[in-house]
Amino acid sequence: xxxxxxxDSSNLARYKxxxxxxxxxxxxxxxxxxxxxxxxxxxxxxMKAAPSKGEFLARSxxxxxxxxxx
Amino acid sequence: xxxxxxxxxxVQDVAGTSVSVSLVSETATGLSFYKGESxxxxxxxxxxxxxxxxxxxxxxxxxxxxxxxxKTEGDLHPWGNQWLKVQLVGxxxxxxxxxxxxxxxxxxxxxVHIVTEDDxxxxxxxxxPVDFVTVGHLASAESIPALVNINKLITRHSxxxxxxxxxxxxxxxxxxxxxSDPSRYPSARIVVLDIHGExxxxxxxxxxxxxxxxxxxxxxxxxxxxxxxxxxSFDELVKLSFGDLxxxxxxxxxxxxxxxxxxxxxxxxxxxxxxxxLTADSPVPFCIHKLWFDLHQREHRTIIPTPxxxxxxxxxxxxxxxAGNPVQPGDAMSVTPPLYRTVKTTGxxxxxxxxGRDPINIRQQLAVLGSKLRDPQFAFLFNPGDWRPxxxxxxxxxxxxxxxxxxxxxxxxxxxxxxxIPPAVLSDLIGALLRILYDALFWGRNLPEGGRLRPLMLVxxxxxxxxxxxxxxxxxxxxRRIAKEGRKYGVGVMIVSQRPSEIDPTILSQxxxxxxxxxxxxxxxxxxxxxxxxxxKGLFDMLxxxxxxxxxxxxxxxxxxxxxxxxxxxxxxxxxxxxxNVAVRGDATKGYEDEGGWAVPRQTEDxxxxxxxxxxxxxxxxxxxxxxxxxxxxATPEGENP
Numbered sequence: 135x136x137x138x139x140x141x142d143s144s145n146l147a148r149y150k151x152x153x154x155x156x157x158x159x160x161x162x163x164x165x166x167x168x169x170x171x172x173x174x175x176x177x178x179x180x181m182k183a184a185p186s187k188g189e190f191l192a193r194s195x196x197x198x199x200x201x202x203x204x
Numbered sequence: 205x206x207x208x209x210x211x212x213x214x215v216q217d218v219a220g221t222s223v224s225v226s227l228v229s230e231t232a233t234g235l236s237f238y239k240g241e242s243x244x245x246x247x248x249x250x251x252x253x254x255x256x257x258x259x260x261x262x263x264x265x266x267x268x269x270x271x272x273x274x275k276t277e278g279d280l281h282p283w284g285n286q287w288l289k290v291q292l293v294g295x296x297x298x299x300x301x302x303x304x305x306x307x308x309x310x311x312x313x314x315x316v317h318i319v320t321e322d323d324x325x326x327x328x329x330x331x332x333p334v335d336f337v338t339v340g341h342l343a344s345a346e347s348i349p350a351l352v353n354i355n356k357l358i359t360r361h362s363x364x365x366x367x368x369x370x371x372x373x374x375x376x377x378x379x380x381x382x383x384s385d386p387s388r389y390p391s392a393r394i395v396v397l398d399i400h401g402e403x404x405x406x407x408x409x410x411x412x413x414x415x416x417x418x419x420x421x422x423x424x425x426x427x428x429x430x431x432x433x434x435x436x437s438f439d440e441l442v443k444l445s446f447g448d449l450x451x452x453x454x455x456x457x458x459x460x461x462x463x464x465x466x467x468x469x470x471x472x473x474x475x476x477x478x479x480x481x482l483t484a485d486s487p488v489p490f491c492i493h494k495l496w497f498d499l500h501q502r503e504h505r506t507i508i509p510t511p512x513x514x515x516x517x518x519x520x521x522x523x524x525x526x527a528g529n530p531v532q533p534g535d536a537m538s539v540t541p542p543l544y545r546t547v548k549t550t551g552x553x554x555x556x557x558x559x560g561r562d563p564i565n566i567r568q569q570l571a572v573l574g575s576k577l578r579d580p581q582f583a584f585l586f587n588p589g590d591w592r593p594x595x596x597x598x599x600x601x602x603x604x605x606x607x608x609x610x611x612x613x614x615x616x617x618x619x620x621x622x623x624x625i626p627p628a629v630l631s632d633l634i635g636a637l638l639r640i641l642y643d644a645l646f647w648g649r650n651l652p653e654g655g656r657l658r659p660l661m662l663v664x665x666x667x668x669x670x671x672x673x674x675x676x677x678x679x680x681x682x683x684r685r686i687a688k689e690g691r692k693y694g695v696g697v698m699i700v701s702q703r704p705s706e707i708d709p710t711i712l713s714q715x716x717x718x719x720x721x722x723x724x725x726x727x728x729x730x731x732x733x734x735x736x737x738x739x740x741k742g743l744f745d746m747l748x749x750x751x752x753x754x755x756x757x758x759x760x761x762x763x764x765x766x767x768x769x770x771x772x773x774x775x776x777x778x779x780x781x782x783x784x785n786v787a788v789r790g791d792a793t794k795g796y797e798d799e800g801g802w803a804v805p806r807q808t809e810d811x812x813x814x815x816x817x818x819x820x821x822x823x824x825x826x827x828x829x830x831x832x833x834x835x836x837x838x839a840t841p842e843g844e845n846p
Contacts, residue, residue, distance in 0.1 A: 145795045171827040188795020202825035
């Protein structure tokens with residue numbers, strides 16, 4: 135489980151996924167880091183494939199999974 | 205055209221440290237060029253140089269003005285009389301080294317020059333680079349680093365003041381980052397008293413974090429903060445445990461504590477102290493539960509009088525069950541009081557029950573202590589893990605382990621996160637903490653572990669909360685002591701506050717270096733201006749208009765007052781004091797800059813989790829994982845029909 139950097143994204147700095155705990159961790163460029171819980175592996179794979187991570191996060195993860203600030 | 209582009213005017217009038225300068229007419233544009241750099245002339249707060257033979261005097265522009273425009277045509281001064289008021293601050297002698305104070309004064313018609321970047325570099329430049337740490341760069345010249353003398357900064361104490369939102373926490377984080385640079389200062393030693401739990405994230409890779417909390421986040425390498433009550437002095441302990449005690453009661457309690465400490469010392473001897481030299485202040489463990497139990501017994505006990513028996517041969521009048529055994533004989537460690545029968549002084553002799561002997565009338569205080577011993581919020585103090593004495597006063601770990609954690613951890617910075625401490629005891633507790641740290645470094649002053657050989661910087665966040673004028677608490681007296689004599693033993697404080705006017709002036713005036721950030725409040729500004737050792741009112745007039753992250757550094761650690769932009773730490777390492785975004789920028793197609801805010805649809809909210817965190821007294825969310833196979837239904841935003 136290591137960070138995936140997203141230099142092309144305008145909002146996201148990097149993200150990582152813990153497949154055992156099924157936690158997606160996203161770090162924003164402005165410093166905020168959040169854990170999204172119970173994210174299925176498939177959604178993470180989709181995110182990796184998505185051309186715009188910010189859009190994918192806003193459309194498919196935001197509001198769908200419980201999150202907490204880290 | 206002027207022959208010298210740096211010339212701006214001539215001295216007209218000298219009064220003490222204040223010099224009036226008449227500007228030469230060519231400076232009317234307000235701009236001058238020298239070596240490809242442009243300089244604005246007559247900026248308040250900028251420097252000027254007045255050469256006097258081999259020495260140069262330096263001053264700060266405090267006021268700028270112009271006389272009335274000339275009436276006749278062909279006047280010598282077509283733009284009117286433009287003038288500057290300059291406060292002299294120092295001089296550069298023959299040796300080329302800048303020093304504070306002036307040995308001579310300028311006279312009429314002496315030339316006044318702008319101070320070029322080369323001059324600035326010389327003024328602010330280091331004598332020896334090891335002594336100086338770069339905290340940012342000059343606000344007026346980005347290429348010049350702002351250098352601060354680390355020796356003076358730490359041993360002569362410092363203060364960081366500024367309104368909320370002026371960038372105080374970020375500045376402190378920036379300063380601490382610079383001071384703990386492992387390549388320059390591998391043995392830096394900084395203890396941060398973090399009232400709001402802001403710094404753990406900002407200094408993550410350079411600090412050990414100690415947190416008062418039931419679930420210190422072990423995953424992040426955080427340790428629980430334990431402050432064993434027996435490390436406190438008698439007065440500190442009484443304040444934190446009993447509250448107020450009358451002199452008579454205090455004497456009795458003190459005797460009882462000494463007796464318990466002596467007993468503990470017998471069970472577990474310690475080097476450096478003998479029973480004969482033991483006082484109630486000695487840092488020797490004792491069982492406070494036993495103290496409570498013994499005193500409770502003395503206060504509440506009822507006895508069955510034995511006619512003809514000696515005064516000390518008495519039998520406690522426990523409430524007995526059918527078999528004749530006490531219903532509740534009490535237990536010290538679980539803080540259970542014994543149950544006694546009520547007093548009965550009439551009736552047949554064998555039914556009589558009297559009060560016990562010598563009560564000291566501290567029932568109320570004992571009840572307070574009893575409830576604190578049971579209170580999990582006070583566990584860090586009265587039940588401090590390995591430092592909790594057993595009933596015989598023996599402990600698993602001694603204070604050296606504690607000091608090693610706080611002062612000798614591998615990381616240069618120790619953050620003592622006090623955010624979980626009951627506010628009522630905050631001042632007393634901080635006082636006790638500071639005293640423990642100071643005493644350790646004071647008595648170890650000739651050792652490599654001590655303060656003289658490895659100085660300590662104490663960062664006191666939100667100092668107005670416990671160092672106020674009206675607080676006569678132990679925190680003020682501890683800080684006052686460190687401020688006055690800490691210099692000799694290598695203990696320096698950095699006071700951080702948004703309300704300098706609420707801080708005891710005797711403490712603030714001991715701070716040799718002041719980082720003054722934006723301060724709008726008049727009273728606060730007056731306090732800072734008064735406390736600064738430089739009498740440079742002109743510079744402090746700028747306090748309300750400083751930019752965020754900009755500070756005026758004055759005092760012993762800098763050769764001249766300087767307006768500095770402090771280097772902030774990297775954005776993802778900012779302290780946790782950032783204001784929340786009410787409206788987060790972005791939209792669903794581009795994504796959002798951050799999570800949450802009013803501008804995005806709501807999550808399905810679950811306040812049972814909020815209650816769980818509240819009851820746990822922990823901000824760290826622990827997720828209860830749902831079954832991996834369970835279908836994850838996308839939550840529907842509230843108030844919206846699917």
